[in-house]
Amino acid sequence: xxxxxxxxxxxxxxxxxxxxxxxxxxxxxxxxxxxxxxxxxxxxxxxxxxxxxxxxxxxxxxxxxxxxxxxxxxxxxxxxxxxxxxxxxxxxxxxxxxxxxxxxxxxxxxxxxxxxxxxxxxxxxxxxxxxxxxxxxxxxxxxxxxxxxxxxxxxxxxxxxxxxxxxxxxxxxxxxxxxxxxxxxxxxxxxxxxxxxxxxxxxxxxxxxxxxxxxxxxxxxxxxxxxxxxxxxxxxxxxxxxxxxxxxxxxxxxxxxxxxxxxxxxxxxxxxxxxxxxxxxxxxxxxxxxxxxxxxxxxxxxxxxxxxxxxxxxxxxxxxxxxxxxxxxxxxxxxxxxxxxxxxxxxxxxxxxxxxxxxxxxxxxxxxxxxxxxxxxxxxxxxxxxxxxxxxxxxxxxxxxxxxxxxxxxxxxxxxxxxxxxxxxxxxxxxxxxxxxxxxxxxxxxxxxxxxxxxxxxxxxxxxxxxxxxxxxxxxxxxxxxxxxxxxxxxxxxxxxxxxxxxxxxxxxxxxxxxxxxxxxxxxxxxxxxxxxxxxxxxxxxxxxxxxxxxxxxxxxxxxxxxxxxxxxxxxxxxxxxxxxxxxxxxxxxxxxxxxxxxxxxxxxxxxxxxxxxxxxxxxxxxxxxxxxxxxxxxxxxxxxxxxxxxxxxxxxxxxx
RNA sequence: GCCGGGUUAGCUCAGUUGGCAGAGCAACGCUCUUGUAAAGCGUAGGUCGAGGGUUCGAAUCCCUCACCCGGCUCCA
Numbered sequence: 001x002x003x004x005x006x007x008x009x010x011x012x013x014x015x016x017x018x019x020x021x022x023x024x025x026x027x028x029x030x031x032x033x034x035x036x037x038x039x040x041x042x043x044x045x046x047x048x049x050x051x052x053x054x055x056x057x058x059x060x061x062x063x064x065x066x067x068x069x070x071x072x073x074x075x076x077x078x079x080x081x082x083x084x085x086x087x088x089x090x091x092x093x094x095x096x097x098x099x100x101x102x103x104x105x106x107x108x109x110x111x112x113x114x115x116x117x118x119x120x121x122x123x124x125x126x127x128x129x130x131x132x133x134x135x136x137x138x139x140x141x142x143x144x145x146x147x148x149x150x151x152x153x154x155x156x157x158x159x160x161x162x163x164x165x166x167x168x169x170x171x172x173x174x175x176x177x178x179x180x181x182x183x184x185x186x187x188x189x190x191x192x193x194x195x196x197x198x199x200x201x202x203x204x205x206x207x208x209x210x211x212x213x214x215x216x217x218x219x220x221x222x223x224x225x226x227x228x229x230x231x232x233x234x235x236x237x238x239x240x241x242x243x244x245x246x247x248x249x250x251x252x253x254x255x256x257x258x259x260x261x262x263x264x265x266x267x268x269x270x271x272x273x274x275x276x277x278x279x280x281x282x283x284x285x286x287x288x289x290x291x292x293x294x295x296x297x298x299x300x301x302x303x304x305x306x307x308x309x310x311x312x313x314x315x316x317x318x319x320x321x322x323x324x325x326x327x328x329x330x331x332x333x334x335x336x337x338x339x340x341x342x343x344x345x346x347x348x349x350x351x352x353x354x355x356x357x358x359x360x361x362x363x364x365x366x367x368x369x370x371x372x373x374x375x376x377x378x379x380x381x382x383x384x385x386x387x388x389x390x391x392x393x394x395x396x397x398x399x400x401x402x403x404x405x406x407x408x409x410x411x412x413x414x415x416x417x418x419x420x421x422x423x424x425x426x427x428x429x430x431x432x433x434x435x436x437x438x439x440x441x442x443x444x445x446x447x448x449x450x451x452x453x454x455x456x457x458x459x460x461x462x463x464x465x466x467x468x469x470x471x472x473x474x475x476x477x478x479x480x481x482x483x484x485x486x487x488x489x490x491x492x493x494x495x496x497x498x499x500x501x502x503x504x505x506x507x508x509x510x511x512x513x514x515x516x517x518x519x520x521x522x523x524x525x526x527x528x529x530x531x532x533x534x535x536x537x538x539x540x541x542x543x544x545x546x547x548x549x550x551x552x553x554x555x556x557x558x559x560x561x562x563x564x565x566x567x568x569x570x571x572x573x574x575x576x577x578x579x580x581x582x583x584x585x586x587x588x589x590x591x592x593x594x595x596x597x598x599x600x601x602x603x604x605x606x607x608x609x610x611x612x613x614x615x616x617x618x619x620x621x622x623x624x625x626x627x628x629x630x631x632x633x634x635x636x637x638x639x640x641x642x643x644x645x646x647x648x649x650x651x652x653x654x655x656x657x
Numbered sequence: 658g659c660c661g662g663g664u665u666a667g668c669u670c671a672g673u674u675g676g677c678a679g680a681g682c683a684a685c686g687c688u689c690u691u692g693u694a695a696a697g698c699g700u701a702g703g704u705c706g707a708g709g710g711u712u713c714g715a716a717u718c719c720c721u722c723a724c725c726c727g728g729c730u731c732c733a
Contacts, residue, residue: 105728115661217728218660225730229660232728260725264668273664273706273724329733349733378733383658384724386731478733502733529733566690592690601694615692625692633693 004055022049023203026061036063036239038072038207039200046072048140048200064207064239074099076138076201077128077211077237078106083193084127085233089114094195095157095221095230102247103236107219109157109228116231121213124233128211135206136189140199148184151194157221158196171222210244211237253492259544260389266549266606268540268557269390278387278394280537285557288586289543290536292555293428294375296654297399297533300424306373306401311353313377317343322510323352324446328479334379350376351529354402355511358525363515368525369405369413375536376400390541397536404513404525407454413528414462414484414501421486421499421532423657428543429552432489434469436497438476445479451505455526456482459503480506481529490546498539502529550607550629554650561603562589565596565615572619576612576639583643600627610646 002018006025016024022040026033026049039062040047046062053059062069078097081104086092089110097106110116143151145166152158162184164170187201188194202208212235219232238244255261263269268286275281282290298308317336320326325333325348334346347353354372363370377397386392405413422433437459440452459482463470470484477483481504487495504527507513514522533539543551553559560580564573573589580587590599596613603611613625623636 118662215727216661219729220659223730225659229729231660234728271725277724323733325733332732351733380732383731385658385660385729387725392732480733563693565692568690595689595691595696596693597691598695599693604694611693613693617692627693635692 004053006053006055007058009058009060016053020053021051022047022053022059022061025053025059029061033061033063036065036069037061038064038069038202041068046200048138049203051140065243070237070239071099072200072202073208073239074104074235074237075197076205077208077235078104079138079187079189079195079197079201080128080131080205080208081124081213081233081235082106082108082195083131083189084124086193088120088123088127093155093157096161097195103214103234105219105232105234107157107221107230107232109221109230115218116216116233118216121216121233125213128213129209131189132205132209135204137204138199138201139188140185140201141188142183142185145184148186148196151186152196161196208237210239210241211235212244212248250492254494254545257492257545257548258389259391259541262544262549263390263541266557268544271389276394277384278382278392280390280393280395286540288557289551289555290540293533293536293540293543294399296427297375297424300420301373301401304371304420306371309354309357309372309374311347311350311357311374311376313346313379314344315347315353316341317345319352319356320345320348323349323355323507324479324510325349325352328444332380332382334381346379347376348378348380350374350378350398350400351402351507351527352511354400355507355513355527358402358404358513359511363404363513363525365406365515365517365523368515369403369409370525371401371403373399373401390537393535393537396538398531399533399536401528401530401532403528403530404508404515405528406515406517406523407526410458410503410526410528411462411465414458414503415466417501417528417530418462418466418468418484418486421501421530424532425486425488425498426656427654428539428555429546430488430490430498434471434487434489434495435463436471436473436476436485436487437463438473438478438483438485440477440482441475441479443475445477447480447506447509452482455503455505459484459501478502478504478529480504483529488542490542491548494545496542498534498542499532500530500534504529550609552653553609553646554653556607556609557586558588558606558608559585559646560587560610560612561606561608562587562612562614563596563599563603564589564592565613567592569614569616569619573614576614576624579639580643583647585643585646604629610642612642 003015004018004020006014006016008014014025014028016028026037037049040049041060041062042053043058062072064070064073075098078099082094082097085108086094091111093109095107097104145162148162149159152162184196185198186194187197187199189205214234214236217232217234218229221227221230236247238247266285267283269280269282271280317326329348333348336343336345357372358370375397377395379395382392382394403413439456445452463484481502483500483502485497486499487497489495508524508527513525515525517523562573562577564570570591577587577589600611607629609629611627613627617636618624623638624642625633625635626637626642627633
């Protein structure tokens, strides 16, 4: 019998009978592998397990518990969902259904403009379980575009995809369905249900099952807001029940950290309906945290060679004509106010005003780099549907800096900015950083290509020199220049985009900014835009989620609460509080009106770092019972000792720069 | 802006077919004087998001608007 030889990832070789498939290969290696297998990578390309192998090929088995394996599971589960929906909703059109991070979705167009309800999800899920139980095979077939068009004649979205792919105009959405194959590949589950797909898929639906449909949403066809709106169902799918449960548990944990919920519970801030959408008021407890954040930021900026400036909330529209904001972002600006001497707008950015400060007198090269810093409040008319707690808000304060420098200074300045930004972020408990480099959007930019290239190159070289991991985001730049965004990873592994460093050759030109060089000639400075927290509001929201509301001692609204065991200890408790206030600590006192246990519980729910209990023993010798957040109760701690510990703790938290 | 779901006491949430507005926690008062995560009793708290409509009667059905939530689109 003829044999073929296959190379495995570990370099070993294996002989198999001719006509063998990846399934045969997996079985020959071990039954556990065969059970976990969902697809194969053959000579670098993902294939179905059932595809025949040829001699000399490199083959790796993809198991369900790998990222690639889960991707296959999710994509296959999406097909099952599409089949369930087409069965339950005759006449439903289906468009695309890719695997995404943690799950999958599928977009549908239901007859008569019908929309899904949450209740439909249970029915669809039940039908999906039937399909999985039936263990339908995923049968791949390839056909010519004309045949595919005939097959999907009653599926307009599929036809659109086939036409785009066969005419070579496929985009990334299409590619998810079909790749860029010359022939159209399809997967058939039943004589009735067939879907366009590049694959690979699991051999049969029986391999699926650890999934859950999560939510319904509207989604524009091909992301085009002028196009039809489809009905999207999101689901999640995993290799095992344990993995699915773990994922659902993670979601619950994330929900507990929701800053909107915690902001109410901890009395930090609110969004009163009377104020209008996307506008927040800071309550005293949120206010003190914000003050601490800002004080720390100001101190660091002062030490970092920044100069403080202040600019008004309104500006004449001419200013934003000059900057270009009105031509690019008019829709995102609050509407104008007509006044005696012109049209005024609430400012959406601080940079134009900082340019005016630069331009207020003649500048010398000796002044550069000139670093202007402002906690500048801006207003942006975010569309109603995009508002989201503190993360997307209409009035917010940027910790905004604009640095004017020479071309020679540019790279060092960017590198020192990277250093400065991450150093400040470390004080807030972030240690894991990555970067994105956003390049020119060919549809939306000002300035010359040459300037864009120089700016992009300066940013790229700085990242290389600083040795920070980064990805390129094509076309994601601001209209005036390319940028580096710094992402941080939070306590539960989510990433948040925080800081931004933007290189700008264009605004200095638009504002005609100049300095006198050592050669006594006039030169144009380069401008760096830099926001560190980004928006104070948003950064605060990220901090709430990162710490789950339990701010580190240096940042906690209240650092300690003194609890007298009984009324008799009230006087001593007041003395303790007075002493701690003297030391600059933020402390309050809960009188003995309620039982001790109840007051402790309340303090714990408020996530106060230290609960200090004082009773007879303490009054006698000047001590405290110290109940730290997340730690063990310690009795008989001397007051001086406690002060020393807290002061040391705060110093250590801020010494991470 | 678009699609879908919501809004009842400070918070979390019940409220049947359209028929007297409810609970727990919190607040306040009294009793208890307490040693490490919820003492007991009592009191008060509401234009049921706003406005309009249907109806003998609307928290409940219909319309408009505001705000919130999940997505899409957008994000200087």
